[in-house]
Amino acid sequence: MNHQSIAAFIWQVADLLRGDYKQHEYGDIILPFTVLRRLDCVLEPTKAAVLAAAKSTEGMSENIREMQLKNAAGLPFYNTNEYTMSKLRADPGNIDDNLTAYVQGFSKDALDVFEKFDFFNRVDSLAANNLLFQIVDKFCTVDLGPEAVDDSEMGDIYENLLRRFSEMSNETAGEHFSPRDGIKLAVDLVIAGAADDLSQDGKVVKVYDPCAGTGGALSLFDKRVKEYYPNADVYCYGQELNPATFATCKADMMMRGGEARNIAFGNTLTEPAFGDEQFGYQISNPPYGVDWKKSKAAVENEYKNGGGRFAAGLPRVSDGQLLFIEHMVAKMRPKGLGGGRIAVFMNGSPLFTGAAGSGESNIRRWLLEERDLVEAIVSMPNDFFYNTGIATYIWVLNNNKPAERRGKVQLINANGVFTKMRKSLGSKRNELTAEQIRGIVKEYEAFEESKTCKIFNTEDFGYTTVTVERPLRDENGEIVTDRKGRPKPDTSLRDTENIPLTQDIDEYFEREVKPYAPDAWIDPKRSKVGYEIPFTRYFYEYTPLRASAEILDDIKALESSIAESLAKVGL
Template sequence: MNNFRQTANFIWEIADLLRGDYKQSDYGKVILPFTVLRRLDCVLSPTKQKVLDYLPRLESTKVQNVDPILNKVAKHNFHNRSKYDFELLVADADHLAANLRNYINGFSGNAREIIEYFDFDKQIDRLEKANLLYLVVKRFEEVDMHPDVMSNVEAGYLFEELIRKFSEISNETAGEHFTPREVIRLMVNLLFITDKDVLTQAGIVKTLYDPAGGTGGMLTVADEYVRELNPDSRLELFGQEINPESYAIFKADMLIKGQNASNVKYGNSFTEDGLEGHTFDYMLSNPPFGVSWKKVQKQIKKEHEDLGFAGRFGAGLPRVSDGSLLFLQHMMSKMKETEQGSRLAIVFNGSPLFTGSAGSGESEIRRWVIENDRLEAIIALPDQLFYNTGISTYIWVVDNNKRPERKGKVQLINAVGMFKKMSKSLGNKRNEISEEQIAEITRIYGDFEEGKYCKIFDNEDFGYSRITVERPERDENGEIITNRKGEPKPDSSLRDYENVPLKEDIEAYFEREVLPHVPDAWIDFDKTKVGYEVNFTRYFYEYTPLRPTSEIRKDIEELRAAMQGITEKAVN
């Protein structure tokens, strides 16, 4: 069984044993950790006896941390010092639960932690009570996942296939940790397209980071892409995840693929940055949309106020109901300030484009990103593309070392119509982007030329001055009320605001757009604020002319005649 899909199907069939005792949405809680255990068991089998033989030598030493020593004996970055393996577990069915726990406890810390985050001990009890434990272990013992049969890459594909299958049958939670593969592929294309020359160099090593890693799907697809470009290159993967089960899957996937699983950290990226001080060549993320950061508000606000731009959130804080732009700032703080620089791609809903007026946290963050010439492109995606939401989404591409032709520019791509309908919906996902459409969007991005689906703007085009327009307060006789200096007092009830494009002279705009309507108005320049927003819909708006009156009248007459015929039939 040397085809990973065949193996995945075989393992998938094991889930049928759980039918009736488990909900479908809970199958993964059993099958995924068992898949991890079986793969690790197979990988360690050639050196397992050597590890057991070495154990007596360690008993006489005072070494506190034996993991590195035994890892070296095992010839992997993990090991197992329990006498059990799957074959011996099956051979002693009467004591299976106790022996299985002994086996799990025998793993080195990095592997044992994965099983613990799956909360697997509960599943052992549950399977034993349902008389399923032996059946499941026996079936997994029949799965051949030895390295001479299945490479690390194939094992990674297998694990990803299982994750996808369980995500699809668990639509209520799929969106929490599963990004559609075609969306990831598009993001990866956009991220790497300008660096193909670099990535195809012999022996190249680059780093990639995802602060909201889920189960690691984005990093997996990126790794595949780079391997396709250059089998001799190496992409070192880093990430962090807050959900325990997703973290366990993420870390297990890295361990199975032979990646350094210690690069995957658990916890909230905002308050427990597991990779503090690290910078990366590339970054990818699909953070949760519109999620409140109220629980961590105190820590984030303190970092913002105490450290400013020496911390991660110097540009500003968005409203507490949506932490999207916190993720962006967090990632940008990990960009390399080198000649090569760093690039990142992140998925947002529409809110970060325009929410917040001039001077607000959101606007100040956009202003900082754009004025520092970091925003390279925004791609509008089709709706109904994600499992847990049908709303419109956008990919932001950010680069701190733009190519010369892109400096001072922002590219907008309208890909909302580039999709095909799925034959079967998955949760809210009814649309998908085909390989041809991914290629087309990537081409439009790479060509960097204006057209029907592409607009290119100067950075300043997204900025505006929010001016405060005052009008005088008047008495009962209509006379203007003045202050001690003889200046007209503003009437707050008549106060108004205007957004003046940065490229336009404020006073010229005021004279043209305001004074003809309210001649007594003036600008309070002390209250002027600069804001930034990206009104995507306006830039790609296409006027649809109204239908001629004659056509509308004809349709009405036809409808009236049809209704009259129906009425006559009903009466007769």
């Protein structure tokens, strides 16, 4: 069975819940049982060895016993209970007690997964509705072991289920997961510029996702780096706020042999994990257009007390995307230690929302001008994400740009690069093939101007918003002045002009304003520098209007066709 057929089978298990549970509750039950079955299958080959080790280590110190049990399991987790899911089927009458005992037999980190799922309350509820045995029995008929389903396919299954369940509960678009083809592109963009770093023998590679979801970006980065650089030693770190997706991510990390402690639960904006740890690589898909009201007090407090992670500024409270970028920049490995690279998904808002002097504009100015971090921005196809058809972009940030990229930003228009899916998945109707991903990455690596690639100086995105004043006049049309004889401004005639940083303000004013308002002047105290990236404007292609004669011919042909159709029916 492929991952789609397995996901479909598991989805059918949810039909057992119909009538006793509301649709939005299905995921709270099906997802933890999917994880449990995966853990059960992964541990099955070493079950006897673990039980023997559990018996032989009784009375030993906790640390020594845990080390030996993990060695017996061959994994960073284990289960010392005699049951497996299959054995639970032999005693239907005590399924609730036995299942509870079985899950409580997991090692501490694995048990934390089920506590985050609120699993034991789910067991009690299913038992009360006489559904527990049926659910266990159904899951026992599907093989989720690593031989049947590899780690990447298992990740696809988790996200397939999450997508469906989030649609049923109207979850915020893009909040928990990203399509795998998009993540593959983001991963390859990050890796493409890091050959010198990753190719070092025995290189310790740390990758971080502050909005880890189910861990898809982390697992794909791990897999991809090992494909390209087998000698690299990858360590994955992530933080996730949603309990269910955190639990799934942590379980997946353990099953891949990773460190469970490297997956943290909590709010990245208010309770950042991993202290002063910094990372060479970061990949993330923060939630789009989601407010940060719940984090407002803590974020503003950090900003007011020296700035911290958010020293560049605060965006409007209705959209926290740029806060996550600021956080990720703070976690970048310093340039002196090899530098840090980031690939982060954003919608269009961080490109241009916010006038000069706003939090968003100030953050863009900091990223582009002050820190020179933005290396490339790639526009993605529409209808690419599961729960939204809006335009999205991958920002590639680098604090150790090669010489030819310093002070430059590469914009790649991949909006028209996609393959129509035979069957849509939610809002996702377009996908990227492996060949298309390679093509986009090659264009990034080439760093050359083309129809779909443009290269700008960072200052090209900057402008000065100047305030243009006109004099206040009395009823006789005379200019009203202050005590120093200076003309007073008429606030009703006040206007602004956005002047590119690449142009001289005085020359622009004389050329563009003075001919039409000879009495105007600029109030320099009100001038503000802003930054925006009007991505679509740079790739706009004018489509000439059709000739009127051609349109008229089409109208006449259409009229004739309609007349013929009406004549055939006797009208």
